[in-house]
Amino acid sequence: MMTANTIWLGIGFLGQLLFTSRFLVQWIASERARRSIVPLAFWWFSLAGxxxxxxxxxxxxxxxxxxxxxxxxxxxxxxxMLIGRAPRLEKPA
Incomplete structure (x- = not known):
């Protein structure tokens, strides 16, 4: 039987996993770009975690x-919010 404590421990671990995932996303994006960048997913994982x-x-x-x-x-x-308000750069056709 799952207790409230067990459920909340699961929620805590889920939050930590989401929070840690933001660093993995940032690292992978930076390695691919060969420079340090902060992708949009970093902020969404930060918010969710x-x-x-x-x-x-x-x-x-x-x-x-x-x-x-x-x-x-x-x-x-x-x-x-700042990212959402930033002017969109149009890609050449």
């Missing part, structure tokens, strides 16, 4: 962890 970890931190009643994740969410959302 940060939100999941925030939920886990709230469930754990850990204010230090919760404040850290909540602060990060503001930055991730802002970066996605």
């Amino acid at each position: 940060g939100a999941t970890l925030l939920a886990y931190a709230i469930w754990r009643r850990d204010p230090v962890f919760a404040i850290g994740q909540a602060s990060g969410l503001v930055i991730y959302i802002r970066n996605l």
Whole structure:
């Protein structure tokens, strides 16, 4: 039988996996470009992982962890907003 504790541990591990995936995406994109870049997926993984970890931190009643994740969410959302507002570069036909 799955307990609430087991489910929340799974949520915590899922959040950590999502959060770690952002670095893998950034590393692979940079290696392919042969320069350091931050792809859009980095910010989406940051947002998904940060939100999941925030939920886990709230469930754990850990204010230090919760404040850290909540602060990060503001930055991730802002970066996605800035990217969304940036003028699109048109590719030549």
